[in-house]
Amino acid sequence: MLTTLDHFMYAGTSLDDMATGFTALTGIVPEQGGRHPTLGTHNCLVGAGSSTYLELIAPDPASDVRSPMRDGMEALPRPQLHRFIMRCASADFPALAEAYRRSGIEAPVHDLERLTQDGQILRWRLMIPEANSYGLFAPLFIDWLDTPHPTGRLTPDATVLACEAGHPQADRLALLWRDLGVEIPLRAADAPYMHVRLGTPRGEVAMTSGFL
Numbered sequence: 001m002l003t004t005l006d007h008f009m010y011a012g013t014s015l016d017d018m019a020t021g022f023t024a025l026t027g028i029v030p031e032q033g034g035r036h037p038t039l040g041t042h043n044c045l046v047g048a049g050s051s052t053y054l055e056l057i058a059p060d061p062a063s064d065v066r067s068p069m070r071d072g073m074e075a076l077p078r079p080q081l082h083r084f085i086m087r088c089a090s091a092d093f094p095a096l097a098e099a100y101r102r103s104g105i106e107a108p109v110h111d112l113e114r115l116t117q118d119g120q121i122l123r124w125r126l127m128i129p130e131a132n133s134y135g136l137f138a139p140l141f142i143d144w145l146d147t148p149h150p151t152g153r154l155t156p157d158a159t160v161l162a163c164e165a166g167h168p169q170a171d172r173l174a175l176l177w178r179d180l181g182v183e184i185p186l187r188a189a190d191a192p193y194m195h196v197r198l199g200t201p202r203g204e205v206a207m208t209s210g211f212l
Contacts, residue, residue, distance in 0.1 A: 012079030040065030047154030
């Protein structure tokens, strides 16, 4: 089983407000993404000069579709790191599901799609863990199938310099991450956190999670 870090999901209640705030902070204008018809969300993307990128995502006001993903975003008090997504092959999903199951977490796989601005439909498979005590720290897993990876068309405006996480149950979480192939540095902390440091035209910027 081979898994790698695919992208970070930065979420909030308004995509326009997030994009404006991100530009003010970094000097980078996020690129248009599209809509997720089955989740009721929409997004824009930021290239990071590698196979890892940043996704800004929020509830889609043009959609009345409800999903746990959308509900979670609507409850956020401020924009924040909301999830991280690992890349895998579909053949890895059973082993990943078993690793989650050993931690008492069910993680079904969904067939999803995104409608781009030019009307193209992109399809992929995404493992989304059900509600659990780890929240952000229980990663999603994606198989892009035949869809070209987003970094192939994104301008590399930013650079991912580092990522770090902390958790009060770091020892237990580290065992789960080992089984899932997650290699983000993890340390014991008095409260859960994750931050990603980006190199941007306006210097080094930290994208942070909320307290969970």
